[in-house]
Amino acid sequence: MSVNTAKSLGDFLRSRRTRLDPASFGFTGRRRTPGLRREEVAQRASISPTWYTWLEQGRGGAPSAEVLDRISVALMLTHTEREHLFMLGLGRPPEVRYSRVDSVSxxxxxxxxxxxxxxxxxxxxxxxxxxxxxxxxxxxxxxxxxxxxxxxxxxxxxxxxxxxxxxxxxxxxxxxxxxxxxxxxxxxxxxxxxxxxxxxxxxxxxxxxxxxxxxxxxxxxxxxxxxxxxxxxxxxxxxxxxxxxxxxxxxxxxxxxxxxxxxxxxxxxxxxxxxxxxxxxxxxxx
Known part of the structure; x- marks a missing residue:
């Protein structure tokens, strides 16, 4: 992963993290900045807090598809946001998730x-x-x-x-x-x-x-x-x-x-x- 791509990934993760409401996930306590803390995202994604911090800082290396999937769930990303996360992290879109469809919008x-x-x-x-x-x-x-x-x-x-x-x-x-x-x-x-x-x-x-x-x-x-x-x-x-x-x-x-x-x-x-x-x-x- 290039330096610029790693920075873009970190910036994107940070922007998605800071928009979330901690109370809706059961996290309490006074905060100096909006959104979840890095360790709270890591906890939700079942990954190392240190490594997640490195990802946001642009020095964590290329994450696996499994880790990106867990982070996307932890950050409650939309389908489009999840795809963007994979493009930044792996340079490719995620595999298609099949779900039964009975009607259209x-x-x-x-x-x-x-x-x-x-x-x-x-x-x-x-x-x-x-x-x-x-x-x-x-x-x-x-x-x-x-x-x-x-x-x-x-x-x-x-x-x-x-x-x-x-x-x-x-x-x-x-x-x-x-x-x-x-x-x-x-x-x-x-x-x-x-x-x-x-x-x-x-x-x-x-x-x-x-x-x-x-x-x-x-x-x-x-x-x-x-x-x-x-x-x-x-x-x-x-x-x-x-x-x-x-x-x-x-x-x-x-x-x-x-x-x-x-x-x-x-x-x-x-x-x-x-x-x-x-x-x-x-x-x-x-």
């Missing part, structure tokens, strides 16, 4: 809804769909009609005949999905979390089992950029595929399908508007 949902002619979804690292817009409901799948535990993209593709029938080239799509899913799960450190899902799919789908054993790993830029869907109302639809990470939520991904034909886009917009009206409870329109 209203702000993120409003973003999805702004795509009135483009189906858009939010998926987790385990490829569970946790949010979608009305265009996705009328073009892809009406996820609201499914129990939360069944809103998984791999489940759709390998166990739902209706979804399979929509695919113009099912095998090509399936191979890409399995390869991208494997890469996502490994990147998020979810080998154990996806084990049950993979075992289930391998037991019920010989095709999934074959593709899984191929050990393909694919990125989003290595699949087909245009998705072809056979829709019962719109006919064959060409959708340009784009994937984005969600700022501040590395465990979530935004996928947007943009129609290439303006006439199709207008038809999707009308179907989505109708779906929106049909989804409003009667009490809300009374």
């Amino acid at each position: 209203p702000r993120l949902q409003r973003l999805l809804d702004s795509f009135d002619a483009s189906p858009a979804i939010i998926k987790t690292a385990t490829w569970d769909v946790v949010a979608w817009n009305h265009a996705a409901a009328v073009v892809l799948t009406d996820y609201q009609t499914l129990p939360p535990g069944e809103r998984n993209i791999l489940h759709f593709l390998f166990r739902n005949p209706a979804v399979r029938e929509k695919q113009h080239d099912w095998l090509s799509v399936a191979r890409y999905v399995v390869g991208a899913f494997r890469a996502d799960a490994a990147r998020a450190g979810l080998a154990s979390e996806v084990g049950e899902l993979v075992a289930e799919l391998r037991s019920v789908s010989a095709e999934f089992d074959t593709l899984w054993q191929e050990n393909e790993v694919l990125g989003y830029n290595e699949g087909h950029s245009v998705k072809h869907i056979k829709h019962p109302v719109l006919g064959t639809v060409e959708l340009e595929y784009s994937a984005f990470s969600v700022d501040g939520r590395p465990d979530l991904g935004l996928i947007v399908y943009t129609p290439l034909d303006s006439n199709v886009a207008q038809q999707i917009r009308r179907l989505a508007a109708q779906h929106r009206r049909d989804s409003v409870p009667d009490s809300a329109t009374a």
